[in-house]
Amino acid sequence: MRKKTVQKAFRDSLPVMAGYVFLGMGFGILLQDKGYSFWWAVVMSMTIYAGSMQFVAADLLSSGASLITTALMTVMINGRHLFYGLSMLEKYSNVGRAKPYLIFALTDETFSIACQDDAAKGVSRNLYYLLLSLFNQFYWVFGSGLGAFLGHKLTFDSTGIDFSMTALFTVLFLEQWLGSKQRLPAILGVVISVVCLLVFGPSDFVIPAMIGISIALWAVRGVLQKGGAANV
Amino acid sequence: MFDFAHSASLVAVIAIGTALIRFLPFLLFPEGKKRPAFIDYLCRYLPAAIMGMLVVYCLKNVSLLSPPYGIPELIALAAVVLFHLWKRNSLISIFGGTALYMLLVQVVFS
Numbered sequence: 382m383r384k385k386t387v388q389k390a391f392r393d394s395l396p397v398m399a400g401y402v403f404l405g406m407g408f409g410i411l412l413q414d415k416g417y418s419f420w421w422a423v424v425m426s427m428t429i430y431a432g433s434m435q436f437v438a439a440d441l442l443s444s445g446a447s448l449i450t451t452a453l454m455t456v457m458i459n460g461r462h463l464f465y466g467l468s469m470l471e472k473y474s475n476v477g478r479a480k481p482y483l484i485f486a487l488t489d490e491t492f493s494i495a496c497q498d499d500a501a502k503g504v505s506r507n508l509y510y511l512l513l514s515l516f517n518q519f520y521w522v523f524g525s526g527l528g529a530f531l532g533h534k535l536t537f538d539s540t541g542i543d544f545s546m547t548a549l550f551t552v553l554f555l556e557q558w559l560g561s562k563q564r565l566p567a568i569l570g571v572v573i574s575v576v577c578l579l580v581f582g583p584s585d586f587v588i589p590a591m592i593g594i595s596i597a598l599w600a601v602r603g604v605l606q607k608g609g610a611a612n613v
Numbered sequence: 614m615f616d617f618a619h620s621a622s623l624v625a626v627i628a629i630g631t632a633l634i635r636f637l638p639f640l641l642f643p644e645g646k647k648r649p650a651f652i653d654y655l656c657r658y659l660p661a662a663i664m665g666m667l668v669v670y671c672l673k674n675v676s677l678l679s680p681p682y683g684i685p686e687l688i689a690l691a692a693v694v695l696f697h698l699w700k701r702n703s704l705i706s707i708f709g710g711t712a713l714y715m716l717l718v719q720v721v722f723s
Binding site: 392395396399416417421424425428429430431434438441442445446448451452455456459460461462463464465466467468469470471473474475481484485487489492493496538539540541542544545546547548549550551552553554555556557561566567568569570571572573574575578583586587590591594595598599602605 | 615616619620622623624626627628630631632634635636637638639642644645648651652653654655656657658659660661662663664665666667668669670671672673674685686689690693694697698703704706707708710711714715717718719
């Protein structure tokens with residue numbers, strides 16, 4: 382059981398590996414450019430573990446931003462993580478002593494993989510969540526350290542590799558779409574996000590979108606709950 | 614000017630803030646205690662909607678009005694979808710689509 386769990390966790394984390402390692406390197410290099418040593422990159426990736434926020438943090442650090450500004454930006458940029466925790470309330474119950482770490486490590490990518498309903502036979506759920514989270518964070522910390530260490534000595538042009546995240550989410554979305562009879566939540570997710578994107582712009586649309594989605598989902602509960610447990 | 618104390622405080626604020634945000638739902642709705650119907654409902658239907666949001670989120674900076682008009686993204690995404698409908702293998706779909714996208718932005722549309 383353990384071997385199968387390790388294999389599945391590793392396999393599921395593979396799409397994240399390329400994105401996290403290279404993006405992590407980008408972060409490490411950026412931080413280096415701003416004058417922060419290798420250890421800053423590693424510690425930040427271990428304690429913050431939030432990609433987009435860490436990139437913004439590099440700017441905040443070098444511009445000497447105030448702590449208030451920093452706190453506000455953290456809420457704005459990472460606010461969506463609140464909804465990930467909300468979604469995992471059920472799945473992350475009875476999940477063992479590693480629960481605090483699992484919650485801490487809830488990034489976009491780890492969340493999107495963990496929330497899939499593809500329980501496989503012979504796989505220990507608790508160990509799977511733990512390994513998935515650990516592998517993903519390892520890639521990120523490793524990439525950050527490597528980038529900070531190598532700096533601009535890197536010659537491989539990795540432009541466009543962050544598309545692997547887009548591809549990952551698209552595949553997961555597609556799998557979900559194909560596997561469920563009730564497609565309204567997925568449709569609402571896309572439509573409301575696009576509307577909010579147009580109204581609020583790229584840097585401010587996520588929180589309004591998540592709030593709008595939550596409200597919209599509740600508004601259509603009559604439709605979604607018709608047919609009972611058969612419709613997921 | 615590198616100020617260690619200020620920088621360290623900044624990192625701490627971000628780390629603690631981020632962790633707090635992630636932990637908040639679990640603190641508000643602890644395991645074992647009955648959750649409000651609204652929360653259980655969201656728990657069930659949010660993931661699907663969030664997946665949709667995340668796809669839009671990844672594409673948020675794509676400009677349809679300036680070159681290359683989102684064409685590399687469109688082509689690569691179509692490839693991801695087609696690969697996936699054909700093989701139903703996540704790794705092939707993701708890596709294939711990404712490789713194509715990198716080729717497009719580095720060579721074809723540069």
